Amino acid sequence: MSDATDAVVLEGVSKTYQLGDQPVAALGGVSMRLPRGSYTAVMGPSGSGKSTLMNLVGCLDTPTSGRVVVDGQDVAALSDRERTRLRGREIGFVFQTFNLMPRLTAAENVALPMVFQGVSAAERELRARQLLDRVGLAERANHRPRELSGGQRQRVAIARALANDPALLLADEPTGNLDSATGRAIMSQFADLHRAGNTVLVVTHERPIAEHADRIVHLLDGELERVETIDEPRRPHAGDTQ
Amino acid sequence: MNFEESLRISVRAIRGHRLRSFLTVLGVAIGVAAVITFVTLGASLQADVLGEVAGDRTPSMAVSAGPADAAPGPSGPRQAVFTERDVEEIQALDGVAAVVPSGDVPVAGLAFEGQTLGYNQLTASTPAFFDYRTAAEFSAGGPYAQGAAELVLNEPAADLFEVNVSVGDRVAVVRPDGTRVNATVVGLLAASDSPFGGFAIPRVYVPTDPFYETRLESPNSGTQQRVYPTLTVVAEDFQRVGAVREGVLAYLDGESDARQLKPESYEFRAQTAEDVVDQIRSLLDTFTAFVTGIAVISLVVGSIGIANVMLVSVTERTREIGIMKAVGAQNRDVLQLFLVEATLLGVVGALAGIVLGILGAVAATRYAALPLTFPYEWAGIAVLVGLLVGVVAGLYPAWNAARTDPIDALRYE
Numbered sequence: 001m002s003d004a005t006d007a008v009v010l011e012g013v014s015k016t017y018q019l020g021d022q023p024v025a026a027l028g029g030v031s032m033r034l035p036r037g038s039y040t041a042v043m044g045p046s047g048s049g050k051s052t053l054m055n056l057v058g059c060l061d062t063p064t065s066g067r068v069v070v071d072g073q074d075v076a077a078l079s080d081r082e083r084t085r086l087r088g089r090e091i092g093f094v095f096q097t098f099n100l101m102p103r104l105t106a107a108e109n110v111a112l113p114m115v116f117q118g119v120s121a122a123e124r125e126l127r128a129r130q131l132l133d134r135v136g137l138a139e140r141a142n143h144r145p146r147e148l149s150g151g152q153r154q155r156v157a158i159a160r161a162l163a164n165d166p167a168l169l170l171a172d173e174p175t176g177n178l179d180s181a182t183g184r185a186i187m188s189q190f191a192d193l194h195r196a197g198n199t200v201l202v203v204t205h206e207r208p209i210a211e212h213a214d215r216i217v218h219l220l221d222g223e224l225e226r227v228e229t230i231d232e233p234r235r236p237h238a239g240d241t242q
Numbered sequence: 243m244n245f246e247e248s249l250r251i252s253v254r255a256i257r258g259h260r261l262r263s264f265l266t267v268l269g270v271a272i273g274v275a276a277v278i279t280f281v282t283l284g285a286s287l288q289a290d291v292l293g294e295v296a297g298d299r300t301p302s303m304a305v306s307a308g309p310a311d312a313a314p315g316p317s318g319p320r321q322a323v324f325t326e327r328d329v330e331e332i333q334a335l336d337g338v339a340a341v342v343p344s345g346d347v348p349v350a351g352l353a354f355e356g357q358t359l360g361y362n363q364l365t366a367s368t369p370a371f372f373d374y375r376t377a378a379e380f381s382a383g384g385p386y387a388q389g390a391a392e393l394v395l396n397e398p399a400a401d402l403f404e405v406n407v408s409v410g411d412r413v414a415v416v417r418p419d420g421t422r423v424n425a426t427v428v429g430l431l432a433a434s435d436s437p438f439g440g441f442a443i444p445r446v447y448v449p450t451d452p453f454y455e456t457r458l459e460s461p462n463s464g465t466q467q468r469v470y471p472t473l474t475v476v477a478e479d480f481q482r483v484g485a486v487r488e489g490v491l492a493y494l495d496g497e498s499d500a501r502q503l504k505p506e507s508y509e510f511r512a513q514t515a516e517d518v519v520d521q522i523r524s525l526l527d528t529f530t531a532f533v534t535g536i537a538v539i540s541l542v543v544g545s546i547g548i549a550n551v552m553l554v555s556v557t558e559r560t561r562e563i564g565i566m567k568a569v570g571a572q573n574r575d576v577l578q579l580f581l582v583e584a585t586l587l588g589v590v591g592a593l594a595g596i597v598l599g600i601l602g603a604v605a606a607t608r609y610a611a612l613p614l615t616f617p618y619e620w621a622g623i624a625v626l627v628g629l630l631v632g633v634v635a636g637l638y639p640a641w642n643a644a645r646t647d648p649i650d651a652l653r654y655e
Contacts, residue, residue, distance in 0.1 A: 055649055058568070060568065060648050060649050061649060080573070081572055081573075084567065084570060084571070084572050084573075085570065085572075087568070087570055088569060088570015088571075089570065093568050093569065095652070099561070099564075099565045099568070099652065100565075101562055101565060101566075102562075103251075103254045103255065103258050104251075104254070112566070112569055113569040113570050115243055115247055116243055116566075116569065116570040116571045116572065116575055117570060118243075118244075121247075160569065163569075164570070
């Protein structure tokens with residue numbers, strides 16, 4: 001069923017947590033495909049299983065049952081080390097709270113995922129500069145996160161997510177901590193990346209953010225409620241709003 | 243993740259908490275410094291004491307008989323059991339250069355220039371006694387002659403009288419029965435510093451003939467002979483000390499007069515200068531080990547400091563650990579990162595400790611007026627210990643960090 005053109009495939013994925021001696025079903029039998037180059041949004045109220053879905057797709061967690069296939073590899077069949085390796089190479093995370101390393105410069109933050117993949121220092125340096133240039137932060141390369149604005153931090157995080165040229169960009173409420181103008185600028189970055197051929201999955205509870213995607217997957221109580229196709233997604237260009 | 247990379251990140255982390263890192267390093271530094279200071283002090287003390295004891299050694303041994311369980315050494319109980327025949331027999335043994343018998347002559351007092359002083363014993367021996375005695379420097383005159391009414395005083399003894407005794411003076415020896423024997427002072431010995439302090443006991447030395455009157459019948463020859471409690475046996479050279487010692491003890495335990503004259507429970511001993519040095523060394527080693535042990539405690543406390551700081555650091559950086567894992571850090575990358583940081587603290591502490599320790603050792607030896615003997619290998623050991631302390635103290639916190647679940651860590655506030 002998994003297609004070579006799919007970045008991620010979920011087949012009947014369930015996740016049950018043990019809360020004390022009480023099993024809690026966070027996700028119950030979700031199936032979906034993220035074809036390469038697609039732009040998907042996941043929406044749902046809190047407790048709908050958004051975070052669990054994100055952790056599974058991001059190879060941070062393994063399903064209780066069902067299959068999660070990332071870049072053709074069944075995540076559950078991998079050892080912890082192999083899973084970490086797959087995550088480092090094929091998943092680029094963008095978090096709501098940016099999650100940059102506070103003591104590293106912007107360029108060092110962008111280079112960090114490459115450090116764990118054994119990329120040489122010279123190559124890391126070069127690629128980090130290129131990526132920062134791509135998100136419009138070339139001149140801020142040697143600044144620490146605390147010297148950057150929220151929007152700039154998120155752009156550094158996006159550049160970091162792209163470091164190992166992953167199969168999937170996974171963004172969790174990427175505009176949640178930003179004002180609306182900055183949020184729009186960030187979303188235009190994602191639109192640019194989508195146009196450049198990247199596969200994007202955005203988890204959000206804000207409808208306007210979700211409308212940037214080709215389709216919206218609605219989750220409710222751990223189940224896939226419906227898939228909504230957006231006929232005319234919002235596709236701002238980076239530079240439209242800065 | 244290569245070592246260079248983790249070192250770079252660790253240095254950043256350490257510099258991010260300057261005061262905390264400084265205090266942690268200080269803890270280890272004090273521990274290492276204390277160890278180095280005390281070990282150096284011990285080594286210097288040992289070198290000083292042994293240097294005096296073993297200074298100008300002769301290949302000699304002190305032969306005596308005493309209770310089997312008595313502590314060896316010059317102060318143990320002993321009996322006069324060695325006859326003149328034994329002296330001659332030992333003299334004839336292979337490798338023996340000289341045998342110098344000595345014993346005490348009980349007296350009531352000494353009289354000089356109309357002044358009589360109570361004094362209880364003279365040391366009787368042969369002229370050769372002065373050849374093999376360490377630190378027996380004549381400040382005036384020379385040794386007595388056998389068979390002559392002559393004596394030698396050390397300077398503290400010469401100073402006992404109101405009028406200082408000098409070579410050529412006649413001193414009267416008052417025997418226990420009140421009779422007086424006049425003797426000519428032929429030599430004065432320079433006061434030698436005892437290695438254990440400045441005190442020097444007044445001593446008066448006389449020839450065995452005519453002064454030494456302790457006699458017994460020699461069981462082997464059947465004649466009345468002088469018997470001595472101590473024989474100083476001198477080997478021809480240092481290489482033969484061991485063999486001579488064996489030979490002397492074999493003779494004594496065989497057909498010697500001494501074997502028959504000594505109580506059954508007594509044993510013969512031949513204590514070489516080496517034995518004395520060994521005893522002192524082991525005594526000082528015990529002392530050094532004790533003091534160093536106390537210093538090691540402070541090193542342990544220092545390492546607990548590292549462990550504590552690293553645990554706090556891991557907790558503080560839970561979120562950073564989560565980020566690193568999310569972007570592809572393996573457990574061993576995280577382990578390495580924290581281990582390198584802990585080790586760095588330990589090594590920097592040890593290096594600072596070496597500097598502090600050397601300063602402390604220099605100050606302490608100067609204060610105690612000891613020659614500085616720095617045990618260089620301890621500097622190397624200190625760095626190794628710092629490394630080890632860092633690794634051991636960092637192992638648990640680093641392992642804690644490595645097994646952190648990235649999902650929990652990213653949610654951590």
